Amino acid sequence: MATQRIFVSGRVQGIGYRDWVVRTAQRNGLTGYVRNLKDGRVEIVATGEEEPLQALIESCREGPAMARVDHVESFPADDERGHKGFTKRFTA
DSSP, X not given: OEEEEEEEEEEOSSSSHHHHHHXXXXXXXXXXXXXXXXXXXXXXXXXXXXXXXXXXXXXXTTOSTTOEEEEEEEEEOOOXXXXXXXXXXXXX
């Protein structure tokens, strides 16, 4: 199990990107959360097996149909296994 913190920039707020991330992460069996950041980016913290994590990161480069993804950064993060499922959080 591993945890990744992912930051996505571009036109990713107000177009359903977070809902899309929740569905994509759940399909991949990941736990964690997604939230908008005040600077316009989306932050994702996801925990799971390495292959599904990498699949999520690659999917985030495309996003849903209305998104325009300019940049995706991902970093290993502290293990956050305490999450039940994958949720959408309020803006930070």
